[in-house]
Amino acid sequence: MSSDFEGYEQDFAVLTAEITGKISRVPRLPPDEKKQMVANVEKQLEEARELLEQMDLEVREIPPQSRGMYSNRMRSYKQEMGKLETDFKRSRIAYSDEVRNELLGDDGNSSENQRAHLLDNTERLERSSRRLEAGYQIAVETEQIGQEMLENLSHDREKIQRARERLRETDANLGKSSRILTGMLRRIIQNRILLVILGIIVVITILTAITFFVKGH
Template sequence: MGTLIESYEQQYSSLTADITFNIGRISNTHGAERQVHIRQAEKLFDEATELLEQMELEVKDLPLKDRQKYNTRVKSYKAELAKLQKDNKRAKVGIDSSRDELLGDDTHDSEDQRQRLLDNTETLDRTSRRLDHGYKITLETEQIGAQIMEDLHNQRQTINRSRHRMEEMNTNLGKSSRVLSGMMKRIIQNRLLLLVICAVLVVVVVLAIYFMVKRKS
């Protein structure tokens, strides 16, 4: 877990360095190039905000002895990001400051409205991305659920086939048992018949010997 948070911290450090670079470029460029740096800075701010949210989730799973240390770090990262956001806003409106002084409060009001619109747009963009993320998670959950249902269906079919095989085996065993019982009965009958024949032969032999002795007498 600690390794993952350290990776988040490295990503955050890289993002803040890129944000600082773009804020500097916003102050020193004009026109289309300035707009490119403004959009890039906004994108980086969104990525940094989401990264801090992920970091907070990971910190909650840490052991208690490490949690306080990383909580303090995350708070300092948030404070740093808030300061960079203020610097970014000043950089975006700084180029028009001289014009504002010449035109008066109306320009300030217009700039305030424009800034509020920018803030609202940023919030909507973040919300849209979170909704997209939630939708992707929902689709993944549905796919996992479908896969589980398919696995359960396959397992049910396997169980049914196994049950049918067991029933067939039981039927075959029953038939084999009946055949064996019939064979045993026939064997017993044959043995009894053999015994009767033997007894008859013994009686015949005895009678023959008896009559032969009687004649000689």
Template sequence: MSDLFETYELDFQLALQEAKAKIASAQLNGFSLRKDALQAIEHATDEALEILDQMNLEIQSMPANQRLSYNAKVRQYRNEVDANKQKLKELLDEEDRQQLFGSRYTDNEEEGSQRKQLLSNNASLERLSERLRESQRVALETEGIGGNILNDLRAQREQITNARNTLLSADNYVDRSVQTLKLMSRRLVANKFISYAIIAVLIILIFLVLASKFS
């Protein structure tokens, strides 16, 4: 695991624990004390999500055989953040209900309906934001995998090029060896002819010596 990933993981744990502690505190405190706590929870949750995005980027720089376990860990962390977001949403909904119905005798039904619609729209926007964030994570992961594939292809191309150069060098060595063998063969043939000529001269000399003795 890289040192940078460990640093991000530590920062994430701190932000997550801060959010959990503030959620527990907000659930115990009254409405008058809860507003600041809810804002602090939102800030801690957003910070945790940003750290998760940084962790995803760091994972892309790791070797492919190490990413699976780290991606699983990040997904687990994201599930914990989602659980906190759900609790935060419940607290926000409760706060909105208190604002809506705390003075129920002065609010009319139409205003309450509009408020509920706004809450529904806010929830839809939150879900859309989460989907966009997940799509960005998948895109980054896909981009990283594509980059590794390209690097592997480049390495394979270099290996093929080196192998081809080696084969060309070997072919040159073979050609030179064949030429050397041909030259040696020609020299052997020439040496045979020279040997035969020497033998023939010796035989002729022997006959001449014998002929001179008997004449």
């Protein structure tokens, strides 16, 4: 499993390096080349997201006791991915006549205030993206904790089941011992009763013999 993860890591490193180089070129390209480059970068960003998803699935298959190191690496890669997406948005806005004309209109004299407004909106988008990323990370960590808790509960349930089986065996043995002791006690009581009866018979016989002897003399 770790070899698959490392393979995805290598692909991700190569892909993000290519994306970084292309993003730096976007603002300086003519409109036609810029449009083509933007489409290319968008496609590669999607490929990078798919790699992250595959890596995330691989991490979830790792036993909890060995998962910490890979989880930390995944957080680093996701942060890198977020930075790439932010840089890409900025590169599309920077020095883009098409974006400026669409957002600011043809009058360039009033562009400063509107450009500041545009940058402010960009910052808000970045903050929202960071919050979403933080929420996703919390969800992943919560899922991991839930899995560990389920595994612990499963182990505890097995222990409880084994304890119940031992308790049933003990109860069965105690029941058997109790029946044996009850039988022994019953036989003892019966034997004592017989001894008492025999003793009474012997005493009566002796008394009868003495009485007969006395009357005979």
